[in-house]
Amino acid sequence: MKYSRLHVGWLTSVLAVSLGLSACPKRTPQTLVGSGSSMPPSSSRMDESAIEAGDRVQDRVQSEEPEASPLEQIYFDFDSFALSAEAEQILQMNAEWLKNNTDAKVEIEGHCDNRGTAAYNLALGAKRAKAAHDYLIGLGIPSERLSTITYGEELPVCNELNESCWQRNRRGHFQVINR
Amino acid sequence: MNLSWTKSRSSLARHVMCSSPWLSVNRAGGGPRSSAPRRRLRLGVWFGAVFLLLGCAATTWAQIRIQIPEPGGAGVPIAVSPLANPASHADRHLAETFANVVALDLDLSGLFRVISPRAHIEQPDEYELDHINFSNWSVLDALALVKGAFWLEGDRLTVEARLFDVTQRKQLGGRRYQGRLSEVRRMAHRFADQVMRYLTGEEGPFNSRIAFASNRTGGRAKEIYVTDVSGTHVRRVTRDRTLSLAPSWSPTGEKLLFISYKRGGPHPFIFDLASGRMARISARVAYTGSWSPDGRRVAVSLDQNGNSDLYLLSPRGDLLRRLTHDAGIDVSPAWSPDGTQLAFCSGRSGNPQIYVMDIDSGKTRRVTFTGGYNTDPDWSPKGDRIAYTSRAGGFRIMWIGPDGGAATEITRGEHPSWSPDGRYLVLSRRGRIFMVSRDGRSSKQLTAGGGDDTSPAWSPRLS
Numbered sequence: 001m002k003y004s005r006l007h008v009g010w011l012t013s014v015l016a017v018s019l020g021l022s023a024c025p026k027r028t029p030q031t032l033v034g035s036g037s038s039m040p041p042s043s044s045r046m047d048e049s050a051i052e053a054g055d056r057v058q059d060r061v062q063s064e065e066p067e068a069s070p071l072e073q074i075y076f077d078f079d080s081f082a083l084s085a086e087a088e089q090i091l092q093m094n095a096e097w098l099k100n101n102t103d104a105k106v107e108i109e110g111h112c113d114n115r116g117t118a119a120y121n122l123a124l125g126a127k128r129a130k131a132a133h134d135y136l137i138g139l140g141i142p143s144e145r146l147s148t149i150t151y152g153e154e155l156p157v158c159n160e161l162n163e164s165c166w167q168r169n170r171r172g173h174f175q176v177i178n179r
Numbered sequence: 180m181n182l183s184w185t186k187s188r189s190s191l192a193r194h195v196m197c198s199s200p201w202l203s204v205n206r207a208g209g210g211p212r213s214s215a216p217r218r219r220l221r222l223g224v225w226f227g228a229v230f231l232l233l234g235c236a237a238t239t240w241a242q243i244r245i246q247i248p249e250p251g252g253a254g255v256p257i258a259v260s261p262l263a264n265p266a267s268h269a270d271r272h273l274a275e276t277f278a279n280v281v282a283l284d285l286d287l288s289g290l291f292r293v294i295s296p297r298a299h300i301e302q303p304d305e306y307e308l309d310h311i312n313f314s315n316w317s318v319l320d321a322l323a324l325v326k327g328a329f330w331l332e333g334d335r336l337t338v339e340a341r342l343f344d345v346t347q348r349k350q351l352g353g354r355r356y357q358g359r360l361s362e363v364r365r366m367a368h369r370f371a372d373q374v375m376r377y378l379t380g381e382e383g384p385f386n387s388r389i390a391f392a393s394n395r396t397g398g399r400a401k402e403i404y405v406t407d408v409s410g411t412h413v414r415r416v417t418r419d420r421t422l423s424l425a426p427s428w429s430p431t432g433e434k435l436l437f438i439s440y441k442r443g444g445p446h447p448f449i450f451d452l453a454s455g456r457m458a459r460i461s462a463r464v465a466y467t468g469s470w471s472p473d474g475r476r477v478a479v480s481l482d483q484n485g486n487s488d489l490y491l492l493s494p495r496g497d498l499l500r501r502l503t504h505d506a507g508i509d510v511s512p513a514w515s516p517d518g519t520q521l522a523f524c525s526g527r528s529g530n531p532q533i534y535v536m537d538i539d540s541g542k543t544r545r546v547t548f549t550g551g552y553n554t555d556p557d558w559s560p561k562g563d564r565i566a567y568t569s570r571a572g573g574f575r576i577m578w579i580g581p582d583g584g585a586a587t588e589i590t591r592g593e594h595p596s597w598s599p600d601g602r603y604l605v606l607s608r609r610g611r612i613f614m615v616s617r618d619g620r621s622s623k624q625l626t627a628g629g630g631d632d633t634s635p636a637w638s639p640r641l642s
Contacts, residue, residue, distance in 0.1 A: 004369060048630055050462070058421045061400050061440070079530070079552075098531055117554040117568050117593055120524060120531050121464040122438075122445070123480065123487040123508040130485025133263025141249060149443070150464075154422050 002076055056107075056177060067157065071097060071106065071174035073133060075167060078115065081127035083135060087172070091132060095139040107108065109146045109173040110134050113166035114153045125150030132172040147177075207493050245344060247379055251620025254292035255378065257285060257323040258316050258345075259301040262338065266330055271348075271436045273363060274303060275330065277338060278368035280326060280414055281374070281565055283409045284385040287614060288375060289621025290344075294319050309365035321345050325374065327353075338358045340370045341379050351379045368407065384408065384598035388549070388638045390416070392436055392614055395630030396581040404632075405438055405452065410612065410625035416450060417457070425634050429494075432638040436460075436468050436477055449494060451603070460496030461633050470494075471518050478502070478521055480511035487525060491538075502536065513565070515581070522546070522556040522565050523580070533567050535581055546583045551640045554576070555594050558637075561601035564617070568593040576606050578617070590619040596637040605635040 007112060046092035071094045071137075074087035083091070110125030110132075138141055158165040223268045259282040263275040271628045278296070281336030285291040305492055307572040315394045327340035345348075356366040362402040368385040375383030385408050392401045396415075403423045406413040415424045419441045426437040435450045439459075447465040450457045461479070466487055468479035477494055489502040489509050503509045514521060521536045530551045536543040547553040552570035559566065564578045566589065574593040579586045591596070591608035592613060595608035605614050613620045626632045 020302065030581075050442040054421065054441045057440040057443055058400075058419075061421050064398070099543075114553070115570070117574070119467040119480075119510045120508060120526075120554045122424075123510050123526075125507065126464070126466075126482055126485050126487065133485070150445075150466075154401065154424070 018060045059119050074172040076170045081131050091135050100143050103175050107175045107177045110150045111171050112153045113169040116179050122152035128172050131172045198376055205582050248288035248290035249609050250616035256321050257291045258294040258321040259325040263303045263328040277367045281371045284371035287623050289616050316345045317471050334360050338366050342374050384600040387599050388642050389635050391632050392424050393630050393632045395628040425467045426636050428638040429470045430474040432641045469512050471514050480510040513558045515558050516560050518563045524554045549586050557595050559597045559601045566595035590615050594634050598637050599640045605640040607633050607636050
């Protein structure tokens with residue numbers, strides 16, 4: 001289903017409001033029996049979005065193919081989420097593509113190599129994704145077209161124990177999610 | 180589950196009376212039925228009086244020749260006999276299951292050398308509970324012996340198990356368990372814990388479980404698994420074919436808090452093991468979390484605009500308090516056993532280090548100052564040590580006092596989790612789960628599942 005701008009704007013503001021109201025008591029959590037049962041019909045768009053997001057992650061996790069994307073990846077130094085000059089150049093090129101493809105929405109993924117520990121790497125991947133996200137915002141890309149997710153060290157593209165592989169894993173990946 | 184256990188009368192008598200051959204003890208179980216005790220009684224009334232004074236002052240174990248075992252040593256030689264079934268001599272499988280579970284647990288403790296069942300001379304049914312032929316066991320060089328019996332009525336199982344000192348020819352303790360047939364393994368784990376208590380003074384950790392995340396289904400998806408400590412009964416908990424990570428136990432061992440991508444996120448979920456139900460407790464992105472010792476709160480590392488901070492939530496996901504407010508990474512909260520402090524990992528100084536926060540006041544201090552990468556803290560149930568992962572040419576498990584000071588290496592590996600008795604840890608090493616004694620001298624591999632087994636978590640004792 002293709003989202004219209006109005007759709008996306010509404011959805012984003014719902015998300016933004018709910019994040020901002022995080023201090024308020026949560027509504028009753030959903031109860032799921034196993035993973036095979038169907039979700040009860042839901043009136044909240046956020047539930048649908050959560051299911052779609054879950055499906056999208058599952059596809060990423062299950063897919064054995066290389067991560068194809070019209071946007072180029074950026075790479076990070078060990079234990080760092082700083083953007084190198086080369087990364088900034090790539091982000092500028094990616095911003096150009098996004099400006100030429102105004103319907104595209106992108107999920108920015110932060111990844112790590114496995115030389116850190118898993119929980120810390122989840123948080124580090126989030127910082128990497130956020131760094132790329134903020135730079136693209138700075139280049140004028142509307143925030144409603146961008147989302148971020150961390151995968152920590154969980155989705156490596158290679159498993160060799162050498163710097164060449166580790167470098168390839170320390171990446172920001174730009175997944176176009178609505179085509 | 181309805182387990183009740185009562186000490187057999189004889190063992191109670193033994194412990195209470197600081198028994199020795201010099202005293203006339205009403206032996207309901209164990210010990211030779213000769214006139215030797217009576218002879219000795221005539222001679223030994225004098226000695227008995229003195230011995231009572233000396234003997235009762237010392238601990239019970241000092242009077243027997245079994246030395247308190249240390250991990251990594253030769254181990255106390257112990258024989259574990261399959262249970263006898265006085266009623267029908269049937270159900271061999273049940274008889275052997277109990278013995279095998281006890282034997283495996285005792286082996287894992289690193290404190291025993293379990294004598295192979297193939298060496299046993301005596302058949303399980305060839306004995307009466309009141310008359311042990313100790314020479315059948317001393318000939319195998321056993322110093323300790325487990326023997327017992329079971330009765331089965333339909334689904335109702337009763338097990339009586341006893342621990343004997345072979346050289347001194349006497350019972351050191353015993354237990355009776357009642358429950359369902361399916362609970363035989365749990366009974367065995369409990370008894371192994373009692374054997375450790377009789378011989379070391381501290382109850383063992385085996386009536387518990389270990390949770391971990393693994394991609395052993397193939398590919399990159401990770402599911403949550405739960406196993407008994409020995410790793411022989413691994414049960415898959417999630418079936419979401421996505422990434423499920425970082426399991427953490429509730430204080431009763433009935434629920435797991437973990438991180439799942441099944442709704443994008445990742446988000447924190449709570450899984451109830453008995454019902455199989457799983458619920459997301461927050462729509463906020465989360466990285467790790469852990470339960471308070473009283474079960475009333477969970478500490479979770481939540482995302483706030485790409486930055487992670489620690490929060491206190493109720494187990495239903497109500498936000499109670501934000502704990503950290505800094506721009507650095509803050510993850511891996513670990514509660515002190517008294518529930519007043521949190522150890523956690525923070526990158527606020529520029530690289531990840533271990534910090535401790537007093538929850539009420541919020542006062543936070545840094546604990547680790549050696550090494551440039553210290554993560555994954557876990558607080559010992561004894562309260563005196565915080566174990567963590569240090570990266571220094573590979574991953575090592577270290578421990579440090581909660582007040583800081585010198586850090587001590589335990590062994591290679593990552594993601595330490597303490598046993599409920601605080602004498603052991605589980606960790607992962609090259610994709611396998613290992614159990615080590617807290618001084619690192621004893622190390623036993625628990626899993627070999629054909630995938631990457633990671634982030635093990637040792638549950639509290641099960642009720």
